[in-house]
Amino acid sequence: MTIDLQPWFQNVGDLPARTPNQIVGAMQGSDILRIASEIQQRQAEGHPVSNFTIGDFDPKIFPIPPQFMDAIEAALREGQTNYPPAIGIPELRSAIRAFYKERLGIDYPEGSVQVGAGARPPIYAAFRSLLDPGDLVVYPVPTWNVRYYVQMNDAREAVVQTGPETGFMPTAEDILPHLREARIVLLNSPLNPAGTVIAEDLLREITQAIVDENNRRAKTGERALYLVFDQVYWQLTFGREHVSPVKLVPESARYVIHIDAISKCWAATGLRVGWAVVPPWVRGRMQPLIGHMGAWAARAEQKATAQMLAKPALLDPWMDDFKGRVEGLLTQFSSGLRSMRDEGLPVDCLDAEGAIYLSARFDLMGRAGIHDDEGLRAFLLTEAGVGVVPFTAFGMPDGTGWLRVSVGTATPDSVSAALERLRGALKKV
Ligand SMILES: Cc1ncc(COP(=O)(O)O)c(C=O)c1O
Structure with a gap:
């Protein structure tokens, strides 16, 4: 006999068991997912929509490197199916160190690499290892999802506003007033959502300020200040060099x-598959967290990643083609927007310097019934069939008109069609 459990989950009212932990209860859902489901609904209703919202790829347009696929398959067939060590398999950790030495010019010692299931578990483990409740995290906006990691650790945040003149990157003057109290500064370059790369002199100044603050703390015995440098897009730069602090x-x-x-x-x-490259004492604290969450990367994927990173030159032709196609789509989009701007339409954008994103701005506040960035987003979706994410979803204040365009699921045809519809919609305003 099967027991139907559905009735036990209905009319539960204020059942105490439903009360979540306070921190988890206060966490909000992702704006991007809400926007994505609205787009799906419009598509299902038969409206033409080009979706530039998600920070992901369509595997039919952007498949993984074929040699990586083969290496995963071979690893699985060879029986690489059991638990990996919580720190990551040795071949992968040494391949990451060699890769950083060759491509970033930084030679880390053994014990500096912590592998995890993508970038998120290492971010969580780093925050969890370093923060006590109430500790201060400083980060610029717009930035991807940092606020959730702050919340999950019951930490405080100091949010630094940025603008287009610095490619939405902070300056040392922006960050400095918060350093004395902070435990973590987070920077992301290339930047999700802006698609920009931090200028070397800005990064040098901020990094030096963090070192200076730590030199001061060394004398007083205060706990150190860390720089979490999220560089998940660093191999995707266009005409700009990515540099580690x-x-x-x-x-x-x-x-x-x-x-x-x-x-x-x-x-x-x-x-x-992701990792953190860190001081060995931080890695030592992250390892048990990753282990107890079971947030390691699958063993076969680790084996295959190690093979790719050990001989990165073999992947270079694939990388060049992939980067070229991403850059081509971003440039097609930005050229289209700039020609509209030159025709006098109220739109502008920044140069795409990295990642899979373009920052675009529509100056439509107070027109066509648009009074905020959500209204602007909804207008672009309903009137132009163009799905984009406003920077407010990344913590920017409302009303700037800046939006993120992501090309991970785009094709040259979908970009052309979207640009045509945008031109039509803007001309009508
Ligand atoms: C800046 C940034 N960091 C980290 C991540 C998370 O990467 P992963 O999917 O490897 O966890 C993302 C994903 O969107 C991102 O944009």
Whole structure:
């Protein structure tokens, strides 16, 4: 006999068992997922919509590198199906160190690499290892999802506003007033959502300020200040060089937490391999967290990633083609927007420097019934069939008109069609 449990989950009212932990209860759902479901609904109703909202890839347009696929398959067939060590398999950890030495010019010692299931578990484990409740995290907006990691750790945040003049990157003056009290500064470059790369002098200044603050603390015995440097898109830059803060200020190696993953750079978001490159004492604290959450990367994927990273030159032709196609789509989009701007339409954008994103701005406040960024987003979706995410979803204040365009599921045809519909909609306003 099967017992139907459905009735036990109905009319539960204020059943105490439903009350969540306060921190979890206060966490809000993702704006991006809400927007994505609205787009699906419009598509289901038969409206033409080009979806530039998700920070992911369509595998039919952007499949993973074929040699990576073969290596995973071979690893599975060879029986790489049991628990990996919580720190990550040795071949992968040493391949990551060699890769950073060759491509980023920073030579980390054994014991500095913590592998995880994508970038998120290492971010969570780093925050969890370093923060006590009430500790301060400083980060610029717009930025992807940091607020959830702050919330999950019951930490406080100091949010630094940025603008288009610095590619939505903070300056040292923006960050400095918060440093004395902070425990973590988080920076992300190339930046989700803006698609920009931090200028070397800005990064050097901020990193040096973090080192200076730690030198002060060393004398007083206060706990150290760390820089969480999220560089998951670093292999996807266009005409700009990505630099680690540790390369610019070597002394900062004691305080920098590099966050990285294959998710974006190999279009492998669902395969879940990421890592942190950190001071060994931080890694030692992260390891049991990753282990007890079971948040390690699958062993076969680790084996295959190690093979790719050990001989990165073999992947270079694939990377060049992949990057070229992403950059082509972003440039097609930005050129289209700029030609509309030159025709006098109220739109502008920044140069795409990295990642899979473009920052675009529509100056439509007070027109066509638009009074906020959500209204702007809804207008672009209903009037132009273009799905984009406003920077408010990344913590920016409302009313700037800045939006993120993501090209991970785009084709040259879908971009052309979207640009045509946008031109039509803007001309009508
Ligand atoms: C800046 C940034 N960091 C980290 C992540 C998370 O990466 P993963 O999918 O490897 O967990 C994302 C994903 O969107 C991201 O945009």
